Amino acid sequence: xxxxxxxxxxxxxxxxxxxxxxxxxxxxxxxxxxxxxxxxxxxxxxxxxxxxxxxxxxxxxxxxxxxxxxxxxxxxxxxxxxxxxxxxxxxxxxxxxxxxxxxxxxxxxxxxxxxxxxxxxxx
Amino acid sequence: xxxxxxxxxxxxxxxxxxxxxxxxxxxxxxxxxxxxxxxxxxxxxxxxxxxxxxxxxxxxxxxxxxxxxxxxxxxxxxxxxxxxxxxxxxxxxxxxxxxxxxxxxxxxxxxxxxxxxxxxxxx
Numbered sequence: 001x002x003x004x005x006x007x008x009x010x011x012x013x014x015x016x017x018x019x020x021x022x023x024x025x026x027x028x029x030x031x032x033x034x035x036x037x038x039x040x041x042x043x044x045x046x047x048x049x050x051x052x053x054x055x056x057x058x059x060x061x062x063x064x065x066x067x068x069x070x071x072x073x074x075x076x077x078x079x080x081x082x083x084x085x086x087x088x089x090x091x092x093x094x095x096x097x098x099x100x101x102x103x104x105x106x107x108x109x110x111x112x113x114x115x116x117x118x119x120x121x122x123x
Numbered sequence: 124x125x126x127x128x129x130x131x132x133x134x135x136x137x138x139x140x141x142x143x144x145x146x147x148x149x150x151x152x153x154x155x156x157x158x159x160x161x162x163x164x165x166x167x168x169x170x171x172x173x174x175x176x177x178x179x180x181x182x183x184x185x186x187x188x189x190x191x192x193x194x195x196x197x198x199x200x201x202x203x204x205x206x207x208x209x210x211x212x213x214x215x216x217x218x219x220x221x222x223x224x225x226x227x228x229x230x231x232x233x234x235x236x237x238x239x240x241x242x243x244x245x246x
Contacts, residue, residue, distance in 0.1 A: 006181035053233035062245035110176035122185035
């Protein structure tokens with residue numbers, strides 16, 4: 001999971017299939033063929049019940065779902081983008097090609113040392 | 124998942140066994156016998172890699188693990204505490220009885236209308 005406190009103001013859950021989780025746990029890089037990582041995002045909203053119990057506004061929970069993002073490893077099929085195929089869906093529909101085309105360059109600039117995956121394993 | 128921005132400054136993942144997740148999805152209250160909810164907490168720390176990509180400090184990920192908390196439904200065994208048995212573990216060891224004894228009264232005061240579970244299902 002993670003939290004983005006900027007414009008997006010999101011809580012995020014990051015899921016992996018068995019291949020991805022094993023690679024995260026073992027520290028295996030690059031990720032193997034078939035590894036799949038999904039990021040589910042929701043608005044970061046106050047938890048009214050928790051705040052009442054805590055006596056101040058400081059507890060936050062997921063609000064409305066905002067996006068689903070997926071990356072799938074196939075070094076042959078996606079050779080041009082670091083071996084990863086990327087998808088981003090809003091309201092169940094894929095984003096446009098211009099937005100889609102930003103996935104790899106951002107990762108190439110910022111996450112090259114971790115096989116283009118921003119997510120790290122939190123034990 | 125959730126985020127506590129107060130003294131604890133934590134990111135939290137809430138997990139349920141199949142019985143608990145089905146009850147959350149169906150909106151079934153009270154939770155059935157055997158329903159088990161676990162909360163895993165970590166420090167809320169900046170993500171250096173993400174912040175470099177984003178250009179400002181606004182992305183946060185789990186840091187050191189802080190606690191594991193569990194609640195298990197058994198209305199007979201735990202009749203005195205709303206049908207729930209509570210556990211809180213820090214560094215793999217249960218907390219003392221004084222701390223343990225706070226679990227139910229807080230929930231009784233603040234989460235009685237949701238069968239003493241603070242967590243709500245985020246679809």
